[in-house]
Amino acid sequence: xxxxxxxxxxxxxxxxxxxxxxxxxxxxxxxxxxxxxxxxxxxxxxxxxxxxxxxxxxxxxxxxxxxxxxxxxxxxxxxxxxxxxxxxxxxxxxxxxxxxxxxxxxxxxxxx
Amino acid sequence: xxxxxxxxxxxxxxxxxxxxxxxxxxxxxxxxxxxxxxxxxxxxxxxxxxxxxxxxxxxxxxxxxxxxxxxxxxxxxxxxxxxxxxxxxxxxxxxxxxxxxxxxxxxxxxxxxx
Numbered sequence: 001x002x003x004x005x006x007x008x009x010x011x012x013x014x015x016x017x018x019x020x021x022x023x024x025x026x027x028x029x030x031x032x033x034x035x036x037x038x039x040x041x042x043x044x045x046x047x048x049x050x051x052x053x054x055x056x057x058x059x060x061x062x063x064x065x066x067x068x069x070x071x072x073x074x075x076x077x078x079x080x081x082x083x084x085x086x087x088x089x090x091x092x093x094x095x096x097x098x099x100x101x102x103x104x105x106x107x108x109x110x111x112x
Numbered sequence: 113x114x115x116x117x118x119x120x121x122x123x124x125x126x127x128x129x130x131x132x133x134x135x136x137x138x139x140x141x142x143x144x145x146x147x148x149x150x151x152x153x154x155x156x157x158x159x160x161x162x163x164x165x166x167x168x169x170x171x172x173x174x175x176x177x178x179x180x181x182x183x184x185x186x187x188x189x190x191x192x193x194x195x196x197x198x199x200x201x202x203x204x205x206x207x208x209x210x211x212x213x214x215x216x217x218x219x220x221x222x223x224x225x226x
Binding site for chain 1: 115116145147154155156157160167168170202204209211212213214215216217218219220
């Protein structure tokens with residue numbers, strides 16, 4: 001994988017559903033993986049920064065895992081709420097450059 | 113603590129003109145990065161400044177330039193504007209730009225080139 005890829009592109013779920021997204025990134029020269037939530041008309045907000053293989057992070061109902069050897073990260077949302085509606089972006093940073101490379105995001109819509 | 117601020121929030125320019133955007137990072141943050149967001153390309157890295165020095169640059173033409181001042185405030189300049197420069201420009205600050213540090217984004221400047 002040469003770029004950061006996210007799937008699915010969009011997701012519609014009902015309130016209370018649990019959901020997960022995937023972020024794939026180049027596994028070579030890995031340095032860090034960031035997850036951001038971007039709500040409409042607001043600024044992207046950092047959710048997690050992960051650097052170690054096997055890292056698991058949790059913030060309330062949202063959690064993330066990281067596999068640097070195979071180059072993927074999962075973001076999980078348990079019991080989705082309408083306020084979780086946003087675009088979720090992942091971005092990786094490799095050892096070659098000090099810059100985040102973003103995926104195109106997963107747009108989540110949670111219906112009440 | 114005040115967040116990242118960007119000015120102006122909206123800007124309309126015509127082709128051929130130049131524009132300067134400003135970003136004030138969170139107090140104490142020394143790294144400022146700039147990104148361009150377009151519907152087709154997503155968030156693309158422009159450049160990063162740390163202690164008044166450009167440390168990294170993305171794949172953009174030389175018309176895009178920036179600088180950082182001693183108080184860590186940063187400006188980016190786009191000369192000879194093209195229609196394709198219409199985008200949301202976001203800046204983000206972090207303590208020192210280390211990969212393990214999260215970036216804090218500003219609200220962005222929406223640039224429209226006519």
